[in-house]
Amino acid sequence: MNPFRFHNPTVLYYGKGQIEQHLAAEVTRYGKRVLLVYGGGSIKRNGLYDKVMGILTEAGVQVFELPGVEPNPRLTTVYRGIQICRYEQIDLILAVGGGSVIDCAKGIAMGAKFDGDIWDVYQRKAKANDALPLGAILTLSATGSEMNAGGVITNWETKEKLGGSAPPHTFPRFSFCDPENTFTVPRDQTVYGTCDMLAHCFEHYFHPTHNTPLQQRLIESVIATIIETAPKALENPTDYDARETLMYCSTMALNGMINMGVEGDWACHAIEHEISAIYDIPHGGGLAIVFPNWMDYVVDAGPERFAQLGTRVFGIDPAGKSVDELAREAIAEVRAFFRRIGAPQRLADYGIGDEHIERMAEQAVRFRKLGSFKKLDKEDVAEILRRCL
């Protein structure tokens, strides 16, 4: 493994009843002026908004609100949140929602303490060294944002979708994960969330880092459990056990615990960001399209890892098969899983054609070549995108 530094200070609460028992104490530790950040209103329909407001009000907290955070959260929304924080002297930002809401809250938290345009941080022109405290109540199993320091923001004017962070400040100070809050997540969102968490595992799994046997097994554990569990959650959205396991997989997939000392690939995420920066498609849907095509394109750089995925996770019998055959069977299994849960297969499913491929490929590599498993230049990215059509 590579030498590494690991630090994840988030206090994680999991399970039924934790919000009722511990939210008030966790919030008021940071003050009494709270900015509640949330999305399109699903938390008003399912009762979570009322529950949280009740707890905060009873605890003597003054609540300010930033509703309407978009699925691909926008820089303009981050700016609005920053203004509220400054004007109202907010002590804590409380994100109630999925990864988009939490990512937006992270941008606001950094921006409220940043002297300048916070977009510079996402553009890597500047570094944020502080952030307002933020906490999270998770309502969607997908991004792992509830237990990591990063967040992705879209600048709709420039059509750029970029990640930013300021660890340890942008780790949620606390996160509440109650599986019941995901019971009402629509089927499509459950599918996209599943694709997203699986994609995080794949980004960790395909890498050139030497000597990572435990990390590989930990990642395989999460992949296997997602594949086993997602169909159950899709079949019965109020299956507590399935929702709980899926939620836990999503947290573990991107809280840094299964990939210490590993240089992940992350090319597919970068490519998907270019797609959704232009077309505003769901992140998880884009990943489900890009990943199998990326796998086909890069498999020869290390078929052994793909073969191992096939035998260990998908239970492929290796008897009489070459490594290359096993690798291709494993990719076919990944493709089949995405199809089985109803994920999109091609960009055409979103009505996307080849009109912006050159531009997306150019943008994707503007900071550097992509990937660690196999380095990709502009031509590679364009070819992968063409295969996604």
Added chain:
Amino acid sequence: MNPFRFHNPTVLYYGKGQIEQHLAAEVTRYGKRVLLVYGGGSIKRNGLYDKVMGILTEAGVQVFELPGVEPNPRLTTVYRGIQICRYEQIDLILAVGGGSVIDCAKGIAMGAKFDGDIWDVYQRKAKANDALPLGAILTLSATGSEMNAGGVITNWETKEKLGGSAPPHTFPRFSFCDPENTFTVPRDQTVYGTCDMLAHCFEHYFHPTHNTPLQQRLIESVIATIIETAPKALENPTDYDARETLMYCSTMALNGMINMGVEGDWACHAIEHEISAIYDIPHGGGLAIVFPNWMDYVVDAGPERFAQLGTRVFGIDPAGKSVDELAREAIAEVRAFFRRIGAPQRLADYGIGDEHIERMAEQAVRFRKLGSFKKLDKEDVAEILRRCL
């Protein structure tokens, strides 16, 4: 899974060169008066003492020393450390050693901030709510103490060996794990460390908690990797990759990351503590003796979990075998592994007879019945101990 709260704030540094690069900054964050706690002098022989002293001195740190911490660290040593901390107004305790040294440092850290006899905390008569900051430099892969809040101390006068903690205060603020610092660990200690980390995995793995598919796979990942790697480290003590992987397994086995929301068993640890409180045998050696006998005794309470261990970790072919048969084969594999690496098999290997079995059994259950996988009373413990003879 059970509802849970997880919080592990330790900053973990892994790999070659991290001490040289980051130790001075991490230490001086807490002050300039440091108590260096270490054991029998192996760090003087292998050069680590000189390296650390050089770095601290250059950073302007005033170093006080507490050498000679015992393999089963003693309460009297904790008391000595507490006195030094108070008298010298220590800012940070730096433990350089294995689990015993770090556990001792935790006792000192709690005691230095505790108004009363710190032994009361281990006896569960009082609660510690603060601790001096402590950091660790790990030299032995075994206990996981470098990334958890607990520690075990032996009161030699009363023949009691008890665990205590005050999270988050007793988490090391930082821990440095350089595999090269384990190159000179003697063969026996490497064996005991392997037994200890494996035992931690087993304590997590055998439990009655509902719906823990991911946790089970994560634990199996660590077990499989230990079993694959320990023989390599024993065969070639300076095999960097093997030492690195084993070190990483030991940290992951007891930092809370693979067993969130799981009610572990911990009967074997409690039983072993009674043995080594009287006979002062190595903790890992005692565990290697107790665990297979405990497994034989409790297997009928849940043979499925044992069978799963057999098929998933030991690669036993389930074709044509009953769950009970698979379970017994799995236990045989565990026994065979301990034998293969040269771990002790019976209490007789340490010259221990049946003279104190009743007393040990009585002491073991003095707070409550042991175990979660199967509850054990005094008679159960006595029977397991007799099987260990």
